[in-house]
Amino acid sequence: MAKNQDxxxxxxxxxxxxKEGKYYMFGSTDKNIWGKGTGFDVWVGEDLENWEGPYPVFRPDTEFYSDENFWAPEVHYYKGSYYMFATFLRKDNGKRGTGILKSDSLMGPFLPHSExxxxxKDWFSLDGTLYIDKEGKPWMxxxxxxxxxxxxxxxxxxxSEDLKEAIGEPVTLFSASQAPWPTSFEHRTRKSMKNYVTDGPFMYRAKNGxxxxxxxxxxDNIYAQGISRSVTGEIxxxxxxxxxxxxxDDGGHGMLFHDLNDELFLTLHSPNQTPNERPIFIPLEERNGMIRRKK
Structure with missing residues (x-):
């Protein structure tokens, strides 16, 4: 049995x-996530403090299209199966992107679903998440x-309805600089440009719709989380x-969920330095679509 700090x-x-009364915690679990990838694991618990595992849920074979940068797995239940959306660095062109795996069990094994x-293909992309619109159509x-x-x-x-591929062209929703809170930074490869990060989008339908x-x-170079909202209610x-x-507070790439008692939580990793990152769980309150840390 392991605790969050472990x-x-x-x-x-x-x-x-x-149904089982359990939490399944997925994430980027390679010790050095910046290099060669070994796969993804899951931790299983009956509360948000004590976990059994890790249990392997995905290990690629030699034919898999990536062997590096195995990042940010999310697992969603859709039409009778579990689908894992995860980021991989492609072998064929060195570009990152989100692929989709599938399993009949939360414990895996998850197998490649999208080709x-x-x-x-020609973009550097990451952190794809599933969203089902009001008409039941799936989006990433x-x-x-x-x-x-x-x-x-x-x-x-x-x-596509079977989640095997994208249909149509991607739509840009917004750029990081359009939000008031992110700040730019310089990078040694792009010293003449203002750079802004976007990471880990997660969709949430508030109680008010x-x-x-x-x-x-x-x-200011500190990892952070913010919220944006659709004016129309559409993606x-x-x-x-x-x-x-x-x-x-130097934590991010989080998601929102309601626990087994229907209390709202934010989970993310903090601090944002390898190998010290740990899962943390923050109780939240929601009022009229506004989400804040519970006092």
Missing amino acids: IQIRDPFIYVDR TSVTP VFCHEWVEIGDGSICAVQL ELLMLWASFV TGEWKHDVETLYV
Whole structure:
């Protein structure tokens, strides 16, 4: 049995199994996530403090299209199966993108479902998440990386009903610089540009019906979380941005979930330095579409 302070993980994602009364915690679980990837593991617990595992849920074979940068797995239940959206660095062109795996069990094994990454082949993309619109159509919301475009953006693309591929062209929802809270930074490879990060979008339908998006960026080089909201209630926006951050204590790439007692939580990893990152759980309160840390 391990406690949160014992578990090195980035990009934690909680699947709440209400039938079993258990939490399944997925995330970037390679000790050195910046290099060669070994796969993904899951931790299983009956509360948010004590975990059994890690249990392997994905190990690639030699034919898999990536062997590096295995990042940010999310698991969603869709039409009778579990689908894992995760980021991989492609072998064929060295570009990152989100691919989709499938399993009949939360314990895996998850096997390749999409042929390769579902994000545009020639883009540096990451952190795809599933969103089902009001008409039941599946979308993937993902980040177009700052390493390619400078001012990172968040995009959406409609998926085929079987989640095997994207259909149509991606739509840019907004760029990081359009929100009031992220700050720019210089990078040695892009010294003449202002760079802004977008990471880890997660969709959340508030109790009042508003469509919210949690996402991560940096404030004065500190990893942080903020919220944006769709004016129309549709994934294509227009998107407006909360002025205040939700979390700005060197943690990010989070998600929102209701625990087994229906209390709202934010989970993310903090601090944002390898190998010290750990999962943390923050109780929240929601009032009229506004989400704040519970006092």
